Each structure stands twice: as C-alpha cells, then as structure tokens.
Amino acid sequence: MTMMNVQLDGGTIFKPGETITGQVSWYLDKRPKAARVRLFWYTMGKGTEDSQVEDQLVFDKPMQQDNRSFKFKLPVAPYSFSGTLITLRWGVELDIKGVKEVCAKEFVLSPFEKEIVL
Amino acid sequence: MKAHDNPFASRYMDSLPYIPIGTDWERILGGLKNQSGRGAVVGPKGTGKTTFLEELKRRLSREGYTVHLLRLNQERKRPDREEVRQICSGLDLQSAVLLDGAEQLSRLGWISFVFKTRKAGILVASSHSPGLLPTLLKTTATPELLQILANRLLPEDSPLEPEHSFRLFHARNGNLRLALMDLYDIWARR
Structure with missing residues (x-):
C-alpha cells in the first residue's frame, strides 16, 4: 500500500517572495532509495505547455514510513493566473523514487491574494 | 471556460491513444518483425503519426527495448549531432530508434541517419510520403x-x-x- 501526502502551512494563497512551509509524509511497501519535494509551476491550455521546477529539497535517508518538513522561499514571479487560452499554476509535489505517482498540492502565487483572472 | x-x-x-484503423497492434508489431525491424509510418499531417510513435515507444519499452525517440519538425530540421552520436554509440539489437518527421531530412541526411543507426534492432521513421523505408503503417x-x-x-x-x-x-x-x-x-x- 502506498500513501503520500503534502500539507501546506498557512493556506493556499501566498505572495511573491514569501516563504512557504509544510510537511510531507508517506507510507510505502518498502524503504525508498530517494525522496524529494519540489516547488514548481506549470501552464496548461491550448498549444505547447510549459513547466519549471524552481526549487527542490532532497531528503536524507528516507524511511519506509516518514514525515518531513520543507521550506521554500517563493520567487517573485510568475504569478498564478487563469484564462481561456492558458492557465499558470503553482504547486509543491512529493516525488519518491520507485513510486509512479507523485503527490502534489497546488497553491496560488499572487500579490493580490487571489489568482489573476485574464 | x-x-x-x-x-x-x-x-x-x-x-489520447493511437487507435489503429483496419489493423491492430499485434499485426503492426508482427509486420515490423517481418520487415527486419525496419518500417515507415506514412500519412498526412494530423493523422496520428506522432501519437503512433509515442505508443510504439511505450510498447517496445515494455518488451525490453531501449527506445530513443527523436523528433524533427519545421523548427528543428535535423537531429542534434551530439545526441545522435551518443545514441548511436550504444545501439544493439535490443535498441529501437524512432524518428518522427523524417521528411525534414535531406536525402543525404536520411542515408547518413540510416547508416549511423544500422546497429539498432528496430528503426521506425514517420513521414508524409512513402519511400524511406518499407511502409509499416499508413495513418488515416x-x-x-x-x-x-x-x-x-x-x-x-x-x-x-x-x-x-x-x-x-x-x-x-x-x-x-x-x-x-x-x-x-x-x-x-x-
């Protein structure tokens, strides 16, 4: 049985330059060789999509059942936005070597305390 | 929305998956083996050639092949020399090279590519028109x-x-x- 979870502290709306903290936890069938948490954004919509990992934290000696904290300083851009042609979203994901699925939690990065609507 | x-x-x-019309995957893969692992996927733009190659990549990987998928298009008319050199240095019978958009290559470029990839067990190229390799599939x-x-x-x-x-x-x-x-x-x- 595989269980993975990502939790963000302080809600799901953050301002550019703020620090985002949270916890990740997992329970796996066996001890993983590696585990990391990544801060990323991606676009979605019509045409070519884009994505970028802005930062990552690799956990030392991950256990079969584990619980770790993370902390990232958010960049000043790009902001989260949504439109009919393209959407940009931010997220934090837990990526464990040998586990096909990733567990992610999305959040909004915006100076206006909400997603920008185009 | x-x-x-x-x-x-x-x-x-x-x-979206590639959905074969008038054939099935078993026949396609059998045909590839009958053609000594060489085949062309031929069809007009937007008829599923790229989707076919992506699905073929998944299926060959499951069969234990090391698959290299190279893409050419209007913006990228020839493969990266260093990438080809690296790929070709490790080719063997359990390797498959899939080239999407082979019509972008010049005749000489194509001959050179076929020569460099000769050690691969499988070479499949997609193109708008036939003639590069024995036709494996016509996408419609x-x-x-x-x-x-x-x-x-x-x-x-x-x-x-x-x-x-x-x-x-x-x-x-x-x-x-x-x-x-x-x-x-x-x-x-x-």
Missing part, C-alpha cells in the same frame, strides 16, 4: 475517429455529435489535431 477545465487542453489531447483519419477521440475527452453527457464531427473534420482537411484544437476554442467560449 478556463484553460485548466477545458477537456481539449494540450495535456489531455496528448494523452476519418470523422468517426475524430468523434471517438473527442468523446474520450468530453464528459459523457456532452458527446460530440456525428454531424459536428463531420463538419470539423472536413473544415480541417482531415487534420485531427487541428480539429481537436477547434473543439478547444468551442469549449473555451462556454
């Missing part, structure tokens, strides 16, 4: 196929009607990708 809710967003379109598109693909993405209670599929298909001269992108625009206006 926002982009992330649109059922025809690129990531959903890219997840129909309004019915467009309807099937669209309905895989649409909610069950909003299927694409046959008439609408027919109109979109012919408006785009049988290019399924463009027709699906038109559906994106239609849903974006909702």
Whole structure:
C-alpha cells in the first residue's frame, strides 16, 4: 500500500517572495532509495505547455514510513493566473523514487491574494 | 471556460491513444518483425503519426527495448549531432530508434541517419510520403475517429455529435489535431 501526502502551512494563497512551509509524509511497501519535494509551476491550455521546477529539497535517508518538513522561499514571479487560452499554476509535489505517482498540492502565487483572472 | 477545465487542453489531447484503423497492434508489431525491424509510418499531417510513435515507444519499452525517440519538425530540421552520436554509440539489437518527421531530412541526411543507426534492432521513421523505408503503417483519419477521440475527452453527457464531427473534420482537411484544437476554442467560449 502506498500513501503520500503534502500539507501546506498557512493556506493556499501566498505572495511573491514569501516563504512557504509544510510537511510531507508517506507510507510505502518498502524503504525508498530517494525522496524529494519540489516547488514548481506549470501552464496548461491550448498549444505547447510549459513547466519549471524552481526549487527542490532532497531528503536524507528516507524511511519506509516518514514525515518531513520543507521550506521554500517563493520567487517573485510568475504569478498564478487563469484564462481561456492558458492557465499558470503553482504547486509543491512529493516525488519518491520507485513510486509512479507523485503527490502534489497546488497553491496560488499572487500579490493580490487571489489568482489573476485574464 | 478556463484553460485548466477545458477537456481539449494540450495535456489531455496528448494523452489520447493511437487507435489503429483496419489493423491492430499485434499485426503492426508482427509486420515490423517481418520487415527486419525496419518500417515507415506514412500519412498526412494530423493523422496520428506522432501519437503512433509515442505508443510504439511505450510498447517496445515494455518488451525490453531501449527506445530513443527523436523528433524533427519545421523548427528543428535535423537531429542534434551530439545526441545522435551518443545514441548511436550504444545501439544493439535490443535498441529501437524512432524518428518522427523524417521528411525534414535531406536525402543525404536520411542515408547518413540510416547508416549511423544500422546497429539498432528496430528503426521506425514517420513521414508524409512513402519511400524511406518499407511502409509499416499508413495513418488515416476519418470523422468517426475524430468523434471517438473527442468523446474520450468530453464528459459523457456532452458527446460530440456525428454531424459536428463531420463538419470539423472536413473544415480541417482531415487534420485531427487541428480539429481537436477547434473543439478547444468551442469549449473555451462556454
């Protein structure tokens, strides 16, 4: 049985330059060789999509059942936005070597305390 | 409708499978073996050649092949020399090289590519016209196929009607990708 979870502290709306903290936890069938948490954004919509990992934290000696904290300083851009042609979203994901699925939690990065609507 | 809710967003379109018409995967893979692992996928733009190669990559990987998929297009008319050199240095009978957009290469470029990849157990190239390798598959598109693909993405209670599929298909001269992108625009206006 595989269980993975990502939790963000302080809600799901953050301002550019703020620090985002949270916890990740997992329970796996066996001890993983590696585990990391990544801060990323991606676009979605019509045409070519884009994505970028802005930062990552690799956990030392991950256990079969584990619980770790993370902390990232958010960049000043790009902001989260949504439109009919393209959407940009931010997220934090837990990526464990040998586990096909990733567990992610999305959040909004915006100076206006909400997603920008185009 | 926002982009992330649109059922025809690129990531959903890219997840659509290749659906063989008038054949099946067993016959296609058997044909490839009968052709000594060499074959061309031939068809007009937007009829599923790239999707076929991606599906072929997955299937060959499952069979234990090390698969290299190279893509050429209008913006990238020849493969990266260093990438080809690296790939070719490790080729053996359990290697498969898939080249998408082989029509971009010059005749000399193609001959050179075939020579460099000669050690690969499998070489499959897609092209708009036949003649590069023995034809393995001719990709074709129909309004019915467009309807099937669209309905895989649409909610069950909003299927694409046959008439609408027919109109979109012919408006785009049988290019399924463009027709699906038109559906994106239609849903974006909702």
